[in-house]
Amino acid sequence: MRILILGAGGVGGYFGGRLVEKGEDVTFLVRENRKKQLEKNDLVIRSVNNDYSFTPKLITAKDTNEIFDVVLFSTKSYHLENAIKDLKPFVRDHTVIIPLLNGIAHLAALKEAFGEEKVIGGLCFIETTLNNNGDVVQTSKAAKLVYGEFEGKDTERIRKIADAFSGTKADFVLSSAIEKEMWHKYLFITVMSGVTSLMRAPIGPIRESDGGRNIIRQLFTECATIITAYNAPISETIIDDHMKTIDAIGYGMKSSMQRDMEKNAFVEGDHLQGYLLELAQAKNIHAPLLEIVYQNVKVYKKLLQEQNQ
Template identity: 40%
Template sequence: MRWLILGAGSVGGYFGGRLQEAGADVTFLVRPGRAQLLREQGLVIESPDGAARLQPKLLPTGAAAGQPFDAVLLTCKAYDLDAAIAAVAPHLGSATAILPLLNGLLHLDRLEAAFGFERVLGGVCHISATLGPAGEIRHLDLPPRLVFGERAGGGSDRVRAIAADLAPAKFKSVPSEDILQEMWEKFTMLATLAGLTCLMRGNVGEIARAGGAGIARAMLNETSAVAAAAGHGPRDKFLEATAQRLTDPASTVQASMLRDLERGGPTEGAHILGDMVARGGNLSVPTPLIEAAACHVAVYEARRGARKEA
């Protein structure tokens, strides 16, 4: 298969790099600044699973269309989705599979509107990684995992073909026959983590030590109730592990949304917290704590927008 990876940051760079390392035909669609850095020093991965320095094939954004790719891996942030759609559109064929790894669920509607239901798979990734000061990808201690499948459920030839390409890479890849369940569970966890750490402006351990474990559990109850009302109630094992993760007094985990707030950048607040509140409202499920967190981030975004216009 010919793969197009939209983005070469901590997520796209890691999964795309490991795929290239395993022998797949991979091309990265990247902005000019990132492209220049990758030409100069290569795609660098630092990881407990082994370091790598690769010379990636690069396709600059805005480049003329050539032969369509077989699969596109979308790894952008939600607030960059419109630009990502425009960037990948010239490189798609009628049979190209689009595998998005964005957080939440709202992006599925936008991708379907742009490209049609049949082209868009469901997917989630689990990885703890960041970009270092020299642009290197630093994979931390969480084992990387990528789950994907047909949104209508069941298997398909293209899912099996993708699974065969991903299997040799240095991450766990899991074809799922119920990918929406996987996506809802991650959405539940992420909305709770983002709501908790952004509202309290601290990491999980700091909040737990300050007496906030009950708030964490109450937020998880809210998001889980929304998922259940939508027909994708989290499984018991997932809920138990998530509750433990969100109330661990020794944990230093915080949502990337909090890091975005602290650096003064754009956030996925509307895409994650706002969408969870909206879905709860549509399903008559009250979410007062998540609503408070969504309002908190929305006020930040409004102030940020006002500063940019000033």
């Protein structure tokens, strides 16, 4: 099975690297600058779950004669449109696309671009970043990628993918309820990224401040109310479950959105909080705390735009 990783950043570089380490046929679709960097330094994973480095198979959007069975679509949401254009030449009738973006909004765009039958569900839990050398640095033990056919279908192609993904040093998990897991993660990442970026602090100081847990729970409640209004398959206990996760994660844990803001980089607020607010407005649901969180994102984007002018 030929596997294509869209990008070689913190997510694609890590999970793709673990598949290479196992012995799978993996290629990375990258931009020219990243290709030059990887050709010079190799792809290096520095991880609490064991380091690994290798010379990756690389292609760019110009190499249109390549064909792949599975694509891990691991770009950021603000690169979605360009990433779709880059990927199109490599997708054939049998190709399966597994998106690993945060949120839900990207599914419609991917299905429209490639066909509904080619897109299955996916998500991941991992804390990684690239250092100045372009190495993938994993800072916590969690490294879980969840995937599955929509509606829990058991197909020949998903069994083949499961076989290819088995036996690595990362957790590739086949799910029979991928829609629910994607909505659950969307709820969690919207709140986690929202409060940490709003308050410019890791989750520990926020939850342990006077009234902090109440604010977190209130945002969970607002977001879950919106999601439920669209009959999304979320658990009745999901707010309590997510609050337990909030209490269990490390004091210094930051969201990727917060880290991006600290680096004056682009953020995924439109794809996360912004999209959820669009759903709320369509159902006339008032979500005042979510509105504040998203306003913070809009102010940050405006300042970033002014700095780059």
